[in-house]
Amino acid sequence: MDNISIARVLEETASLLEIDAADPFRIRSYRRAAEAVEQQTAQLASLADDPKQLLAIAGIGKGMAANIVDILSTGSTPLRDELLKKYRPSMLELLRLPGMGPKTVALIWSALNVCDIDALEEAAKAGHLNKLPRMGEKFTTKLLKGIEDYRKNSSRFRIDQAREHAERISALIREFPGIDEITPAGSLRRGRETVGDLDLLVTGPACEPDVVAAAVEHVASLPLIDKLLARGQNKVSFTLRNNLQVDVRLLPRASYGAALQYFTGSKMHNVALRQRAIKRGMTLNEYALLRVEDNSIVAAATEELIYRALDLDYIPPELRENSGELDAAANHALPELITLTDIRGDLHMHTVETDGAHTIREMAEAALSRGLQYIAITDHSKNLAMTNGMDDRRAIAHIQRIREIDTEMRGSIRVLAGIEVDILAEGELDLSDDTLAQMDIVVASVHSRFDQPVEQMTDRILRAIENPYVRILGHPTGRKVLKRDPYAVHIETILKRASELGVAVEHNASPARADLNDLHLRLAKQHGCRIVVNTDAHSTTELDQIRYGITQLRRAWLTAADILNTQPSAEALLAQLRPR
Numbered sequence: 001m002d003n004i005s006i007a008r009v010l011e012e013t014a015s016l017l018e019i020d021a022a023d024p025f026r027i028r029s030y031r032r033a034a035e036a037v038e039q040q041t042a043q044l045a046s047l048a049d050d051p052k053q054l055l056a057i058a059g060i061g062k063g064m065a066a067n068i069v070d071i072l073s074t075g076s077t078p079l080r081d082e083l084l085k086k087y088r089p090s091m092l093e094l095l096r097l098p099g100m101g102p103k104t105v106a107l108i109w110s111a112l113n114v115c116d117i118d119a120l121e122e123a124a125k126a127g128h129l130n131k132l133p134r135m136g137e138k139f140t141t142k143l144l145k146g147i148e149d150y151r152k153n154s155s156r157f158r159i160d161q162a163r164e165h166a167e168r169i170s171a172l173i174r175e176f177p178g179i180d181e182i183t184p185a186g187s188l189r190r191g192r193e194t195v196g197d198l199d200l201l202v203t204g205p206a207c208e209p210d211v212v213a214a215a216v217e218h219v220a221s222l223p224l225i226d227k228l229l230a231r232g233q234n235k236v237s238f239t240l241r242n243n244l245q246v247d248v249r250l251l252p253r254a255s256y257g258a259a260l261q262y263f264t265g266s267k268m269h270n271v272a273l274r275q276r277a278i279k280r281g282m283t284l285n286e287y288a289l290l291r292v293e294d295n296s297i298v299a300a301a302t303e304e305l306i307y308r309a310l311d312l313d314y315i316p317p318e319l320r321e322n323s324g325e326l327d328a329a330a331n332h333a334l335p336e337l338i339t340l341t342d343i344r345g346d347l348h349m350h351t352v353e354t355d356g357a358h359t360i361r362e363m364a365e366a367a368l369s370r371g372l373q374y375i376a377i378t379d380h381s382k383n384l385a386m387t388n389g390m391d392d393r394r395a396i397a398h399i400q401r402i403r404e405i406d407t408e409m410r411g412s413i414r415v416l417a418g419i420e421v422d423i424l425a426e427g428e429l430d431l432s433d434d435t436l437a438q439m440d441i442v443v444a445s446v447h448s449r450f451d452q453p454v455e456q457m458t459d460r461i462l463r464a465i466e467n468p469y470v471r472i473l474g475h476p477t478g479r480k481v482l483k484r485d486p487y488a489v490h491i492e493t494i495l496k497r498a499s500e501l502g503v504a505v506e507h508n509a510s511p512a513r514a515d516l517n518d519l520h521l522r523l524a525k526q527h528g529c530r531i532v533v534n535t536d537a538h539s540t541t542e543l544d545q546i547r548y549g550i551t552q553l554r555r556a557w558l559t560a561a562d563i564l565n566t567q568p569s570a571e572a573l574l575a576q577l578r579p580r
C-alpha cells in the first residue's frame, strides 16, 4: 500500500468523524497525519516494521502510528470500519455543498437514507427535504443551485491551493540533482483566480536531451502521484489525490524561454503573438522563434528575447489575456504594474474581539514585521451575530483599546481605529452615526440577504455609501471563489457613485474572495474610483494573503499610484480618503 492510499484512508476517517460530530481536535489530528504522510518521500510501508521511524514524522503520534500500522496490514482502521457501518463514503462529498454541514448530512441520512449527490438532488426536487427541520423551500432552492455550481466548479482549483501544490511538487522535483529552475506556467503564472490544471516547466543540466530520461523517471515516481496519466520523452502527466492534474515538462536550457512563453498562454495571447510573428516573416512555437526563410533561430532562451525580437516591450504574465497588451507593448505604453513592496498599509482585519484569531497587539506586531507602516483594525458589527459582532457600546470600548495599542507601538506602526460595519437590508448601517464618527476607517460591507433583486441590492449599497462616515466599500460583490456567485447588483452604477462621493472601493485580497475581480477593478479605474487592497485577515498569517491581491491588481493593469494604501504614511493615506 502506497503513501497516497494511506493518506486517503486517514482523510476519509477525518471527514467521517466530522459527520459523527466528533471532537474537533481528533478530526484535525487525522487531517494533519494525512498531509504528513502524503509529504513523505520514503514509502511508509517500508518503515512500518520499526514504529520509531513513524513516530519521527512530524504530525504522527503514538495513536496515529498504530493506525498507520493497521492501515498497512488491513487497508483500514477499526475506527473507520466502525464509522462506515454507520455512514457511507459518498457522504463525504456532500459536505462540500452549501448549507451541508456534518449535522445536516447525518440528518438527511438517518431521515431519508440519502447519501450521495444524485440522490440528494432527487430528494430535493421531489420536495422531501422540506419535511425536515430547518430545511424549507429556501434551503432546497439554494441546495439545488449549489449542486449545479459544484458540478460546474469541481474541476477547477483556487489559486492559493494550486500554488501550494505547485510548491510542494517543485520541492520534490528539486531533490533530483541537476535541476536548477522550476516555473509554474499556464493560468497559475498569469495569476488567474482559479486554475484548471498545473503546468510545471523544469530546466537544468539534467533536462538536456541525452540525459533527460533519468529526470523523467524521477518525476514519474514522485510519492504524491495518485494516477500516472502519461509519460513521454520529456513530459509527465499525473493527478493528485484531490484530482488536480499536473503536466510537468523537462526542457533544455536553450529553449526554456520559448517553452515558458508558449505554456504560459493564454491561448488567445499566443494566437495574437504568432500572427505578429508571421507578419514579420517569423514563426513561433514551443521551441523557438524562427526566421521562415532559413529556419534559423531568432530567439529561444528567454521570454525577454522573444518579445524584443517581435518589437515588443516585455509583457508581464498577468497581462497576457489578449486584452490590449500587444498594442500597448508595441507603443511602449504598458503600465508599470504594482508590486508587493509598494504596499504600506492594510485597512481591513479582524481580532479576537469578533471572529479573528489574534489580538490587536499581535496583529500590529505581525504587520510591523511585514514592513507595513499602518493598519486599521476593523472588527464586525452586531448584525453578524455568529462572529460575536459588536454593538455601539462595545465598538466604542474597542476604539479605546486600539488607541492604547497605537500608543504602545510608539510610532513604529500606526494602528487606526476602524470597523467593518454591516450594510443592513435596506441600506441602513448597523451602528449609530455617533459611533461611526469616532472611527478613522469605516468599511461598510454586505453580509446578509444576498438574494435581493438587483434593483433593491443596488439601492441598498448606494444608500449605505451615502452615509458620510463610510470611507471604504468592502468586498463589493460578495462572491466567494468557486463557492458563491456575486449577488445581483449594478456594479457600474455603484462604482460611479463611489467615485463621486470619494468612497474607496476594496479589492479584498483573500483568495477565497478576490472581490472586486480584475475586470471590475479595471472598470473602477476607468470611473476614477479610489481603490484599496486589503487582506481582511482573520489571523496574523493571513496578512500574507496580500500577495494574491497584488496579482489581481496587476491583472487589472493597475499601478502603485492607483492604490491608496501605497501612501507612505497613515497621515498621507487619510488625506486621500473621503474627507470628514
Ligand code: DGT
Pocket (backbone or CB within 6 Å): 185, 186, 187, 188, 194, 195, 196, 197, 198, 199, 262, 263, 264, 265, 266, 267, 270
Ligand atoms: P487552465 O489550466 O484551464 O486554468 O488554463 P491554462 O491557460 O493553464 O491552459 P492549459 O493548461 O490548457 O494550457 C497551458 C498553456 O499552454 C495555455 O495557456 C496556452 C498554451 N497553449 C498554446 N497552444 C495551445 C494549444 O493548442 N492547446 C493547449 N491546450 N494549450 C496551448
Ligand code: CA
Pocket (backbone or CB within 6 Å): 186, 187, 188, 196, 197, 198, 199
Ligand atoms: Ca493549466
Ligand code: CA
Pocket (backbone or CB within 6 Å): 186, 197, 198, 199, 247
Ligand atoms: Ca495543462
Ligand code: ZN
Pocket (backbone or CB within 6 Å): 420, 445, 447, 474, 475
Ligand atoms: Zn466582510
